[in-house]
Amino acid sequence: MIKDPYRNYAGIYDRLFDSMNKGLKLVGIRMFRPTKGMNILDVGCGTGSHLELYQRYKCNLFGIDLSPSMLNVARERLGDSAQLDLGDANEMPYEDDKFDLVISMLSLHEMSPDTRSEVLNEIKRVLKSDGRLLLIDFHPGPYEPLQGWVSKIVIFLSELAAGREHFKNYRQFMATRGIAPLLSQHQMETEKQSILAGGTFTVCLAFDRK
Numbered sequence: 001m002i003k004d005p006y007r008n009y010a011g012i013y014d015r016l017f018d019s020m021n022k023g024l025k026l027v028g029i030r031m032f033r034p035t036k037g038m039n040i041l042d043v044g045c046g047t048g049s050h051l052e053l054y055q056r057y058k059c060n061l062f063g064i065d066l067s068p069s070m071l072n073v074a075r076e077r078l079g080d081s082a083q084l085d086l087g088d089a090n091e092m093p094y095e096d097d098k099f100d101l102v103i104s105m106l107s108l109h110e111m112s113p114d115t116r117s118e119v120l121n122e123i124k125r126v127l128k129s130d131g132r133l134l135l136i137d138f139h140p141g142p143y144e145p146l147q148g149w150v151s152k153i154v155i156f157l158s159e160l161a162a163g164r165e166h167f168k169n170y171r172q173f174m175a176t177r178g179i180a181p182l183l184s185q186h187q188m189e190t191e192k193q194s195i196l197a198g199g200t201f202t203v204c205l206a207f208d209r210k
Ligand SMILES: C[S@@+](CC[C@H](N)C(=O)[O-])C[C@H]1O[C@@H](n2cnc3c(N)ncnc32)[C@H](O)[C@@H]1O
Pocket: 006, 021, 043, 044, 045, 046, 047, 049, 050, 064, 065, 066, 067, 070, 087, 088, 089, 090, 104, 105, 106, 107, 110, 111, 115, 119
């Protein structure tokens, strides 16, 4: 059985990253304002802090994650307000054309290239034809002199600390220029994009060209 790579971090993940990441999530909410009754799925939902920000919009919330320890934190946080599923997002337990919005933050970069591609195909399958995909992940620069380079070094060191497989996938993601080429390879179009933190993060809203 594969070990849960987040088993030692799930309890402290939010303390380490939540304040840093919240600003990026709010940029995403401004890009696509949810409305009451929408179906929203978080792919790689982790501790549920991203879904928590969508609670106030009275949407139907769903999250899927591979890590039991991260999902336990999410279950404590969200209770019955979200359906949380343990599983690999390359094969999701949702029907076709279900979601108005799929969000995914800092998850794609840590997947192998094959899994990343399968996950994007799954996202396309479960998105409604007029649905939107909101991705937040690392951006390959160019980096601004101070903020960008400091942020890039912090990211590089945390990815290195996350383990060999994680680091290898991160390096491959960056070498292939992150989110933008991935979207076009999957016939998806960028509608809005913000590059933040001195060029180290991107918040990207996309739709399927189907
Ligand atoms: C860096 S954490 C980010 C968590 C959350 N999205 C956030 O921004 O706080 C990445 C998450 O993606 C999940 N993940 C990675 N690969 C996955 C896959 N193939 N299917 C489902 N979840 C996956 C991990 O278990 C982890 O919880």
